[in-house]
Amino acid sequence: MSGNMLTIGQLAKRAGVTIRTLRYYDKIGLIVPSDYKEGGHRLYSIDDLIRLQQIQSLKFIGFSLKDINNLLELSVIEEHDLTRSIAFKKRELIAEQERILQMIDQLDHMTKIITGYEKIDVKLFCFIIHSILFEEENLNEAQEKGSIHNFRSEARVKIDKAFFSMFMQLKKLVENDISPESEEAFHFCSQLTNLTNEMLSTVEMADLKSALPFDEFNILNPLTDEESTFLRDAFAYMSKKFGSQ
Numbered sequence: 001m002s003g004n005m006l007t008i009g010q011l012a013k014r015a016g017v018t019i020r021t022l023r024y025y026d027k028i029g030l031i032v033p034s035d036y037k038e039g040g041h042r043l044y045s046i047d048d049l050i051r052l053q054q055i056q057s058l059k060f061i062g063f064s065l066k067d068i069n070n071l072l073e074l075s076v077i078e079e080h081d082l083t084r085s086i087a088f089k090k091r092e093l094i095a096e097q098e099r100i101l102q103m104i105d106q107l108d109h110m111t112k113i114i115t116g117y118e119k120i121d122v123k124l125f126c127f128i129i130h131s132i133l134f135e136e137e138n139l140n141e142a143q144e145k146g147s148i149h150n151f152r153s154e155a156r157v158k159i160d161k162a163f164f165s166m167f168m169q170l171k172k173l174v175e176n177d178i179s180p181e182s183e184e185a186f187h188f189c190s191q192l193t194n195l196t197n198e199m200l201s202t203v204e205m206a207d208l209k210s211a212l213p214f215d216e217f218n219i220l221n222p223l224t225d226e227e228s229t230f231l232r233d234a235f236a237y238m239s240k241k242f243g244s245q
Helices: 008-015 019-027 046-060 065-074 079-114 122-138 154-175 183-200 205-211 225-243
Strands: 035-037 041-044
Touching: 008 019, 008 041, 008 046, 019 046, 046 065, 079 122, 079 154, 122 154, 154 183, 154 225, 183 225
Parallel strands: none
Antiparallel strands: 035 041
16 A cells, blocks of 8 residues: 555545545545545545546536546547636626625625714614615616615715614614603604605605615514604604694
């Protein structure tokens, strides 16, 4: 038995794959151990390592394991097959790159929204994340061109940060046991109404469903039952007060 033989663990480490992967390759006949030691433990040669590196190279550009097995048996490949596979892999990587850049934009947007607060309500933050991801996944290309849907625009950052601030204020009002019929609550409702009207003025009617802070598909709710009740009672009081004037 040659001293150059590698155990399955050594081969896995050298090639940067898992032992489970090598066992699977053995099972389908892609890489069969060159020898076995006592107890049936697999042993691999340097040629096996070279074959594994070839498999990894072909797998990287998108060839299936079945295709790789055939290619290694033939030892040659048609230029158009190789070019086509490379082009396909490139498209995959570009799509992945775009997805990563989109995620970076989303993370930057979230950071801008929460900047300035020492403590962030977890329920509210999860609601924001879910809303952003839902909007990205469900808006069509035409909608994304509008400023309200463009996470890179200052207008979008401004309005989302303002809504976040309002929700944080609402939670503080309830936490401090402020009455929904107080001047403080009245002022809050007026601000929220103005902010909502400002947001609605920036979007087309067809976009309102996706632009509103709440929608029927967003099962996450940033408010507790107590906060929802406060908000409802505060707006009811505001309507009553305006009606009596």
